[in-house]
Amino acid sequence: MDGYIIGTIIKAILVLAIISALAGFGTYLERKVLAFMQRRLGPMHVGPYGLLQLAADGIKLFTKEDFIPSGANRLIFMIAPIITAATAFIALAAVPLLPEFELFGVTVRPIVADLNIGILFVLGMMAAGLYGPLLAGMAQKNKWGLLGAARTAIQFLSYEVVTGLSILAPIMIVGSLSLIDFNNYQSEGIGSWLIWQQPVAFILFLIAGYAETNRTPFDLLEHEAEIVAGYATEYSGMRWGMFFIGEYANMITIGFLASIVFLGGFNSWGFIPGGLAIILKVSFFFFLMLWVRASWPHIRPDQLMWLCWKVLMPLAVINVTLTGLWMMV
Amino acid sequence: METFAFYFFAVSITALFAVTVWSKNILYAMTSLAAGMVLISGLFFILGADFLGVVQLIVYVGAVMALYSFAMMFFDATGEIKEKHSHPGLVFLLGGLSAVVMVVIFAAPVIGASAPSFYPPVEGATNPQAVGLVLFTKYLVPFEVAAVMLLVAMIAGIILAGKKMDTSITEVTDDIGDTNERI
Numbered sequence: 375m376d377g378y379i380i381g382t383i384i385k386a387i388l389v390l391a392i393i394s395a396l397a398g399f400g401t402y403l404e405r406k407v408l409a410f411m412q413r414r415l416g417p418m419h420v421g422p423y424g425l426l427q428l429a430a431d432g433i434k435l436f437t438k439e440d441f442i443p444s445g446a447n448r449l450i451f452m453i454a455p456i457i458t459a460a461t462a463f464i465a466l467a468a469v470p471l472l473p474e475f476e477l478f479g480v481t482v483r484p485i486v487a488d489l490n491i492g493i494l495f496v497l498g499m500m501a502a503g504l505y506g507p508l509l510a511g512m513a514q515k516n517k518w519g520l521l522g523a524a525r526t527a528i529q530f531l532s533y534e535v536v537t538g539l540s541i542l543a544p545i546m547i548v549g550s551l552s553l554i555d556f557n558n559y560q561s562e563g564i565g566s567w568l569i570w571q572q573p574v575a576f577i578l579f580l581i582a583g584y585a586e587t588n589r590t591p592f593d594l595l596e597h598e599a600e601i602v603a604g605y606a607t608e609y610s611g612m613r614w615g616m617f618f619i620g621e622y623a624n625m626i627t628i629g630f631l632a633s634i635v636f637l638g639g640f641n642s643w644g645f646i647p648g649g650l651a652i653i654l655k656v657s658f659f660f661f662l663m664l665w666v667r668a669s670w671p672h673i674r675p676d677q678l679m680w681l682c683w684k685v686l687m688p689l690a691v692i693n694v695t696l697t698g699l700w701m702m703v
Numbered sequence: 704m705e706t707f708a709f710y711f712f713a714v715s716i717t718a719l720f721a722v723t724v725w726s727k728n729i730l731y732a733m734t735s736l737a738a739g740m741v742l743i744s745g746l747f748f749i750l751g752a753d754f755l756g757v758v759q760l761i762v763y764v765g766a767v768m769a770l771y772s773f774a775m776m777f778f779d780a781t782g783e784i785k786e787k788h789s790h791p792g793l794v795f796l797l798g799g800l801s802a803v804v805m806v807v808i809f810a811a812p813v814i815g816a817s818a819p820s821f822y823p824p825v826e827g828a829t830n831p832q833a834v835g836l837v838l839f840t841k842y843l844v845p846f847e848v849a850a851v852m853l854l855v856a857m858i859a860g861i862i863l864a865g866k867k868m869d870t871s872i873t874e875v876t877d878d879i880g881d882t883n884e885r886i
Contacts, residue, residue, distance in 0.1 A: 447730050490829055491753050498760035505737055505764075508772050512730055520776070527773045534765060551754075551831060 385486045389471070390463055397622035402428045404664050411668040438611035445515035446608065454513060455613040458506030458620035465499035466623065468492040469630045470553055473640040473648040485554070492553040493545070496631060497537060500586055500624060504530050506617065507595050511605035522604025525594045528675050532682035533585035533592075539690035540578035543697040544568050544635050553631075557639035564643070569636040574693045576636045578686055583628040585678065588621060590667035594675050629659035705749060712745045727783045733775060737768045754830040 402417065402425070409416030417424030442448055467486040474483050489495050504526055511523025545551060547568065548559045560566045569576045585592040596604035603609075606617055633639060633655035643651040673681070719739035726732045740763040747756030788794070838846050 447728070450730050450734055453734070489753055491757050491831065494754075494757040494761065498757050498765060501761060501765040502741065504769070505734075509730070509734060512772075512775065523772075524776045527769055527776070530765075530769045531773070534769075538761075550829075 397619045400622040407664040435615040440611045447513040450513035454510035455616035459616040461503035462620040462623035465496045468495045491551040507605040514608040518602040518607045521601045532679045533582045536686045537582040540575045543575045560638040561641045567638045587624045591670045629656040
């Protein structure tokens, strides 16, 4: 029992450290990839290929003045970024990150909490993460912030139904809510990946996932061309940094979810061992998010709502119905 | 460990909901209500009802609170609210009475130490399966009635709200112009 508690604590700390470091590295990757897609070089001056830009940004974020506007609700203003960052990491607790492996004779299961309802927990926790932008926008007494908060609520009401319904069809096929069961279901090579049985659900889940992580076609919350920086307008320094760490951690979580549910998870893939396979898949989804950002323009909030409720939701319902019929026959 | 967790959650939930009731700042009220809802799911997790805990998270923290916060957009969230108490005595009496009745209803079987479980959990069923078994056998009729009621409410909501839903918002002409012409 003691070993279990200590192991869980170690795993939690490791996940927190590695994912927040990756989130920071993600900002560098994003700038580099966007730059190459736009035929620029991106950060080049600090260190080789601009790699130390990450450290420079970190120093800037940590040493910047922590500014709280005078009209703002101080307590809520200070709590809001913590909600975003904390929920993003709590959601990761139920995601199996790598296959089991042996370390010093002990079998390590790289999942912090193996819940038998893992996938619902992850989605619920990520939904709770929206309180960060919502409260931040309302607490700062800034009109742009308030608009950002209103858009948060609209965005949430748009995509949530699509996320749930799109993931429902794979859940019906696998018959379990545990992410590990999803992984084991697809253990017989590429042919058993759920994406071949559920291509529609895969695409719907990706679209809803982009809305969930505020990635570009749907980053209405801080749409800098329209509402300055939305909910983050009055934030600076580390509080602003926490919003970003939360957003990048959420991107990684969506990458893991999509890989585990639809793309065979951490089963070994031909000659590639399972651990490397899932890292490659998550990296691909991360790259895809940057690619989409470089390729597509923003859309308006009403277009997002129209898309989600009039196109994606009927598609998802039809998909669930067809899956049910197919399973009964 | 479990006892400690229970008292921790119980005290925090009560404190947070007390803030919700007594605070004059609407932003504090909403935040503490949401935080209390999150912590209630903690109680479900202690009881081993993982599925219900997550449902509590998704339904109350996600959906219901999102609607509340949507309504919050009409208020000045940073200022204090002037509350209007028209019949404080009556509210106190009715609220207190219903609270006492609820406590008695839920505490009676515990005190009598005779709380028979009419539908004991099925052996070997996982959490969602156990909920599904009870919901689709014993409680099928209430479940379906609730579903029909929600459907009716949804259709009513759409009819009330969606008068111009078949045209894009950008193409809706200004109503104000029309009424001026009529005047």
